[in-house]
Amino acid sequence: MNRGDNIFVAGHAGLVGSAIVRRLRALGFDRLLLRPRHDVDLMNASAVLKLFEDERPDYVFFAAARVGGIMANQMYPADFIRENLLVQLSIIDAAFATHVKKLLFLGSSCVYPRLSEQPIREEALMTGALEPTNEAYAVAKLAGIVTCQSFNRQHGTRYISVMPTNLYGEHDNFDRAAGHVLPALMRRFHDAKVAGDQHVVVWGSGAPRREFLHVDDLADAVVHLMQVWGEPDAAGSVVGGPDALNEIVNVGYGDDISIRELAAVLQETVGYEGAVRWDTSQPDGTPRKWLDSSRLRATGWTPSIGLREGIARTYAWFLEHHHSARLGDS
Template sequence: MDLHSKIYVAGHRGLVGSAIYRALETRGFKNIIVRTSKELDLRDKESVDIFFQNEKPDFVFLAAAKVGGIVANNEYPADFIRDNLLIQTNVIDASYRYEVNKLLFLGSTCIYPKLAPQPLKEEYLLTGTLEPTNSAYAVAKIAGITMCQSYNRQYGTRFISAMPTNMYGPNDNFDLKTSHVLPALIRKFHEAKLNGDATVEVWGTGTPKREFLHSDDLADACIFLMKHYEEDEIINIGVGEDISIKELAETIQQIVGFEGEIVFKTSAPDGTPRKLVDVSKINKLGWAARIPLNEGIEAVYVAFCKEYLVEQK
């Protein structure tokens, strides 16, 4: 992949896709192709075929997906499995038929069994039962991984699959009904501070532990893997460290400057008890995350405040 390669970033407006697009631009790549979901519905096979036939990209970063937090995954499982299966099937198959040089499929660490040993090694895939609250999304991602491996085996394609841990960063979703925990907490604490509330409610017990990777680190890892990774097997992308949801809430509370009390809604589901990924495989290749969590959250909060002001006008 050189600076003049034609590169398609699917999902360039999302948290991950926008980070990959920024990283490619910063590195001087000259020929990046993007389409909004209105311009190209990746769920529609005919539209995807026409796009690939006309553009013929050399490399594809498949970052487009229907994503959401525990509430959205739990309430709309049919939407999550249907949309993700359609998106990845259409893009992966078109990448084969229109002779894409290499494709990177982005999965998620929710593919691992709910009670898998920690940290999560790549070989734990399909060794146990999934977390019920996001199993539909996880099954779709597992199908994408299997599809990449199957096309490699049958057709000799170069399709690789990377499993990032929990993401955060610019262009995140801060909607309280559909967002992941970190951006949801940023919004909750910010609005509570503005309203002078005495408490902020956090779903669950606060005991589950999660690992958080900045999207700019993920983008750096994706470009690194596109250049240096050729294996059929999945590869984890993460930090290698985690914190409890309680610690995360307290960290965000401090950064936002909310002086009230945190109340945990213990009747709400916790999800997977712990999700820490083993990053020894990607570290051995020569890549490691660089952005500290506190520093990353502070930057995201500054950006959120600017967007929030615009949103309220």
């Protein structure tokens, strides 16, 4: 990737997309193609093809998706599968038609079987049943991975797929119902503190364990992978091995934490002194989701933002941008 290349960040206003934009700009990549949804709906294949034909991006960071936490996934499974499949085919077809040099597709750790051996290695893909609460989303993401690999095999394209763990950070979705567990809980504690509520009800038992990576670390990792994965290193060997483009890559933090422990860190950061009541009638989701990121580590990348530091930064951002943050209406 050269400084003058035209780089399309699909989903540039989201949690991941905005972090990728910040990282690219910090590295001096200034020719960024960014289009809000009201200009181009990425589900609209002909609008997407026109965008690619007009603008001719060289590289694509594919961070646009219909994304949400367990509650949203349970309520809107049809939207999750349909919107993600449509966006994926529109972008991949347009990238192929206009000879994009390399595309990086963001999958998710949800693609792995519910009861995968921990930490989850990339080889666990499609070896068992999925977690039912986000099956529709996971199947769309699996289709995205296989679409990238199939285009590579049939057409010699360079489309790589990256599986991030749970992410959090600036520009997250702080909707109490639709958001992921970390921002949604942060918001609940914040609102309860402001309202002086005696307790906060949290879904599930608190027992599941999850891994969290700050989105700036994720952005750093994906920009690094776009540059090195599947490319020759200084010694001439292909980074990731001869079939690297068809091998997915996990991006994790390296350590996990129970939801109960996470709630305690969030409560402390926010300064909420009330009680937490666990609503065990609600589902927990997958018992544990902890990625084995040794494939990525072997390329020389490591995360740099610890969980407490990342949560403190995110809460400071939330307070500063309370008027413009994504709060939803729940």
